Amino acid sequence: MQERDLQRLRDKLLAYKEELRGRLESLIDETARNLADEGGVSSETEFQGYEEELTLGDNERSLWKEVQDALQRVERGTYGLCEGCRAEIPLDRLEALPYAAYCVRCARQAAVS
Numbered sequence: 001m002q003e004r005d006l007q008r009l010r011d012k013l014l015a016y017k018e019e020l021r022g023r024l025e026s027l028i029d030e031t032a033r034n035l036a037d038e039g040g041v042s043s044e045t046e047f048q049g050y051e052e053e054l055t056l057g058d059n060e061r062s063l064w065k066e067v068q069d070a071l072q073r074v075e076r077g078t079y080g081l082c083e084g085c086r087a088e089i090p091l092d093r094l095e096a097l098p099y100a101a102y103c104v105r106c107a108r109q110a111a112v113s
Contacts, residue, residue, distance in 0.1 A: 001080045005091060010074050012098045013067055020064045027060065063099070070099040082106050 073079040080089050084106030093100055102110060 001088070001091065006074065006079065009079070009094055009098050010071070013070050013074070016098065017064070017067045017071070020060055020067065024060045024064065066099040066101070069101065073101070084109070 070079060073081075080091075080094060081087070082089050082103040083101045085103065087103055089100055089103050093104065100107070
């Protein structure tokens with residue numbers, strides 16, 4: 001991978017990390033505000049609403065970890081190498097999914113397992 005591509009993808013990861021941070025902070029603030037305003041969860045419907053917010057938060061935290069891991073691979077010099085087969089991940093895949101740790105073939109195999 002060329003240095004300019006690596007730098008561009010690193011910048012994309014950093015921007016995505018900040019976006020995720022903002023979304024996580026908003027979810028936390030909104031959930032805390034809702035709980036404080038309503039004095040807790042008093043019905044099944046309210047519980048389901050909070051459960052959905054928490055699930056969204058789990059998804060955001062999972063993406064946050066994937067982005068953090070990708071930034072660590074950049075620092076280690078292994079970014080862009082598939083963690084399954086060690087082949088180079090195509091640039092098109094990294095452009096679409098900059099935190100990808102696996103090539104398409106290995107990602108499919110992992111999804112089946």
